[in-house]
Amino acid sequence: MNCIAIDDEPLALDLLKDYIEKIPFLELERTFTNPIEALGYLQENKVDLVFLDVELPYLSGIEFVKCLQSKPLIIFTTAYEKYALAGYDLEITDYLVKPIVFDRFLRAVNKAYCINKQSKKGNERIAALPEKESQSEFIMVKTGYSTININLNDILYVEGLKDYIKIHLTGKTVLTLNSLKKLQEMLPESRFVRVHRSFIVSLPKIDSIQRSRIVIGKTFVPVGENYKNAFKDMIASINL
Structure with a gap:
């Protein structure tokens, strides 16, 4: 799964980068401190997973998700639990509260991996159906x-x-x-x-x-x- 990380705190990005490097099925494409730049990147590039801080300059993480045309899996990373309900309404994959410990991070990315795998299987199944069903219109x-x-x-x-x-x-x-x-x-x-x-x-x-x-x-x-x-x-x- 290719991913990006968005956080205005360089130390938080360094921690995420370190954790991601430990996960065999994750590939970090880019990191961003500016959500506007990240939004532009996603308009041109497809990623499977986004690690997203909620309190960001210019555009909050919640506003960022609402701006996405095609939504990848999202894992919120924030120091505040008060955004959990908003994350639920946006149907994000998981919600990590800082300081993020590795075992909790691992559970979150394993959940994202399972959802991504299931989604790809579903797309393959659906793509194979039209030929089979073309005689039943x-x-x-x-x-x-x-x-x-x-x-x-x-x-x-x-x-x-x-x-x-x-x-x-x-x-x-x-x-x-x-x-x-x-x-x-x-x-x-x-x-x-x-x-x-x-x-x-x-x-x-x-x-x-x-x-x-x-x-x-x-x-x-x-x-x-x-x-x-x-x-x-x-x-x-x-x-x-």
Whole structure:
């Protein structure tokens, strides 16, 4: 994993550099004392992991993360525990409080390594799926006395209603006697994910994710507690 470190304290950077050199799977690309320079570097270069101080000149670590177009894994390094909640909201990988001891640093980078490895496997799996699934761009469902053809690209989300399911399409809905589980088996897992006992969503149709709900157009779809971790992993694996 290639990484950079950002801290306005040279001694803190020296400590991080020393720790990173001890980890076989980490490669330190650059260190920065100025977050603006680091932001410019990330616009031109891809890294897997960023060690980021929170209290920085010109741009705080929290503001820095919010500015990133494509977010790598982030490990906060700070002398203040008060930023832990903000780090959680930004979904950073870990939070190290100074003075950083090596065993705690090691746990943090091992966590980052596992997430990075899982993410790459997920991307490889998803990249391999389209060819396999190219022959299944539609599904056939019964509604009333008819069987209709539904293009997968038109599906926004699916809602379970006891013995029926409601398929929400662009501009209309289709009600069919079926189970959510059975329909889930018909849908390609690279594009559709179950996020609640009563909902399946189309990943390309997601406009935004707000804590425990998904926004699709003007609709808010809840993310169930039992599905939250799997959904979060799915999102991380495709860098949505």
